[in-house]
Structures are given as C-alpha cells and as structure tokens.
Amino acid sequence: MNSFSPTIQAPNHLLAIWPGIRAEARQASIAEPGLASFYYCTILNHASFQDAITYTLASLLAGPDLSAMLVREVCQEALAEQPGLEVQMLRDIYAWYDRDAACDQYMVPLLHFKGFHALQSHRISHWLWQQGREALALFFQNRISERFGVDIHPAAQMGSGIMIDHATGVVIGETAIVHDDVSMLHSITLGGSGCQSVKRHPTIHKGVLMGAGCKILGNVDVGENAKVAAGSVVIEAVPSGVTVAGVPAKIVGRGRTTKPAESMDQCLPD
Template structure:
C-alpha cells in the first residue's frame, strides 16, 4: 500500500456533527439552504468555515470580505491552537447554554461565540507584531457584535459568553479555561494606571450579568461572581462573591460553577 493510500482522514467529531446538523437544517428549512451551504457545507474544515463567517461579519467598505478572509485563513493555517480553541468553545456553548440545541448554532447564530473567534484572530495578529491590523479587528468586533476585547488580552479555551452584549475585556486581562460570563460584564481597570492593570480570572469561573471586575486582581479557580457585583479585591478559589463592593458570601456551591451555570445563591 502506498503512503498516500495509507493516510487516514483526520477525525473531527465536532465538525462532522456540525455538517450533519447543517444537512438536516437545510431539509427542514429550505429557505436557509443558501446561507447554510455558504457558511458550512461549502467548506472542508471548521477552520475554513470560521474564516468565511468571520470575514463576512467583519467586512465593510473599509476592508473587503476577500482580504479579511485571506488574513483569517492565514491565522488558522499558522496557529492550529485557534481551531482547537474554537472547537472547545463550541462544546462549551452547547453544554452550558440551555438555548443551544445544536453544535451549528454558535457558528451560525451566536454573536458571543463569533466575537470570541474574531478576537482570537486579532490576538494572533497582535502576537505577530501586526498591531494596527489587530486594532482594526478589535474595532470591527466592537462595532458588529457590541463586544470590546483588547487584542492583547489573553483568553483560554472553552469560553461561553451568553447574550454577549456590552462585554469589555481590557488590555492586560487574563481569562482562564472553561470560563462562563453573561452580558454586560466588564474586566477593566480602575483609572489611568499603566502596565498590568486588569483582572486575572482563573479557570472554571462563572461571572454573572452586569458584573464589574476592576483592577489587577485575581479571581480564583471555580469561583462565582454574582450578577451586578463590583469586584475590587482578590477572590479566593471556590467562593461566591456578591454586592457593591463585592464580598464573600459563601462557597461556590459546586466544583464547576461555570459549567453548572447556577447563578442563584442559597440564603440560609
């Protein structure tokens, strides 16, 4: 057997699942056939589909879809971790968002997922010294999705941003793996200080709607920040904080609050 015949196609269960869902969706709603074919079924890989989706969303009279697609395609080809992170994000949204019933939904319809993938390309540009182009991506993501993530911020895998309205993540912020946040979350600074000035969010953290985490502080792994809280000081691992300013009000209530998505604190 020749070497070429011995090669086996790579296994990609997430992409295979998306394609099967897309075929079923076309059968169920033929009027969306053109869109679904363009976004999913015309592409051989998830990376190519993401490049198409991101470029179509961010295109404007200032920069064409074709040019943006060349940039995004190059990012995915140069950095395989971008594709791995996208797959982890899709699974995270499917597992945690009760409104997500199919793997194809984040790719097609959810601006939280789409904005994070566009940010990831901007971050790749930033790390490769293409700062102005990274800022352009940040601007377009903010204009299109209402999500403002500085391209220098570092964000892990398995991220779920539900509703994704008015999200702000600052330049020196760090977000760990398997973090969930809802709309109107800010990871910001406290003034005009320079250098390292934004929060560091640990793995498995749940950040409720409207929460503000400000300053170079640390939120420990698997902690929970209640909706509307203003967090100004470090949060230990596995705790729940609430209030303005936030204070510790109990344990996180489970091992993985970002996965359970339980935002209701038991009051004794």
C-alpha cells in the same frame, strides 16, 4: 506573548463537532428549504471547519474599508501559523453546546451567536497583535466592537472553552487574562485601574462564572471555580471556590456546585 499553550491535537469529542455540524446543516436545509442556500454557503460548501469559520468571520467583519477577501486571508493565515487555534475554537463551540440550555446543536454558535463570533474574531486580532501588526489588530477590535457590541483589547489573553452568553456590552481590557472553561454573561466589564502601562486588569482563573452586569476592576485575581453574582463590583481578590456578591462584592458563601461555569447555577448559597 499569550501565556496559554493551546493543545494542537483535538480530543475525540472535539473531532466529532465538524461532522456533527455538517449533519445538522443537511437536516436543517431539508426541514427549512428557504434557508437551504444559507446552510450551503456557511457550512455545506466547506470541506473543513477552518474553511467554514474563516468564511463566517469574513462575512461578518468585512466592510467598506476591509474586504471579505482580505479578512478571510488574515484568518486563514492565523489558523495556519498558530498551532492549536482551531482546537480553541472547537472547545468554545463545545462550551456553548454543553452549558447553554438554548444551544441544542453544534452549528448554532457558529451561525447565530455573536458572543462566539466576537471571541473567535478576537483570537485573530490577538494573533495579529502578537505578530506586531498592531494597526490591523486595533482595526479588528473596532470592527468587533461595532458589529457585536463586544470590546476586547487585542492584547487581552483568552483561554479556551469560554462561553460569553448573549455578549452585549462585554468589555475586556488590555492586560486582562481569562483562563480556560470560564462562563460569562452580558454587560460584564473586566476593567483597569490606573493609567500606567502595567498589569492593571483582572486575571480570571479556570472555571469561574461571572453573572450579568458584574464589574471586576483592577489587577485582582478571581480564583478557580469562584462565582461572581450578577451586578456585583469586585475590587479585591476572590478566593477559589467562593461566591461573592454586592457593591463592593463580599464573600457570601461557598458555591452550590464545585464547577459553577459548567452548571451555570447563578443562585446565591443557601
């Protein structure tokens, strides 16, 4: 079972996201008439965020062996039966908007960012896994990997407010746990150590920033608000609030900011 208990009631800043997305899409359809039908199909024809996200995921994940209608039905079922799943998705959109300098509109992750698409698709596959529908969950995992270049095992537990920037080459193993408000870049591996069916993948605590290409291997904890420098290989526990770098990774100092996942400051300490 997922150890996270998502909030069901969205706070005010999240409630503003869907109306904001619709307003952005209206403006964009006027500014770029050639894309008007795209904005209508993906956003403006939908009455709710749930309708829009299930349409988007179905369009992206459908294939010869799994129709868009079936994918959308599964997504709708997950959102209906798991309280708080929509809030998790909205928190992820806000994370991109708040932390990614290249994201200046709420609608951009929903429409264009494959890290967002992969993460929301994983949320559906994780729900399927929890329901005992492992065959379909693994099918979803395979489609996510093929479509987005992101491989997250359906059993992996993901919090919310997570940003996977660029996302290409991200691998997250079966027993990995990623808590809320984490930021990660491309080519990251949260890998296992050993072949036994035990906790063998990392636990990433709240507020961690993982730089591009870092590898965190085995049942190790990365403490709250820690930073893992790009290209590092972590094989031992990382205390809260420190920066680690190197192969193997060593502590190189305290973070330059207290919340590296929010600031996205990837420089090493002075």
